[in-house]
Amino acid sequence: MAVKQFKQLGCLDVNPQGDCAFQVRAETEEEVMRLGAEHAKLCHKAETLPPDIVERARVAIKTVTVNV
Ligand SMILES: [Zn+2]
Numbered sequence: 035m036a037v038k039q040f041k042q043l044g045c046l047d048v049n050p051q052g053d054c055a056f057q058v059r060a061e062t063e064e065e066v067m068r069l070g071a072e073h074a075k076l077c078h079k080a081e082t083l084p085p086d087i088v089e090r091a092r093v094a095i096k097t098v099t100v101n102v
Pocket of ligand 1 (some may be wrong): 045054077078
């Protein structure tokens with residue numbers, strides 16, 4: 035069994051008033067941000083993310099360790 039580190043971001047971390055339990059997990063922060071932006075576009079109709087939201091997402095990213 036190996037332990038791997040992932041970056042994780044939840045929709046609620048960025049939008050606490052929202053009722054969205056979406057969580058994204060990827061190997062790099064860039065990938066998390068990309069997937070998060072994609073989710074915002076698909077599920078929240080946010081074509082572009084305002085800089086303050088992007089910044090909030092970036093600081094909310096957590097590093098988690100997962101047994102793989
Ligand atoms: Zn969401």
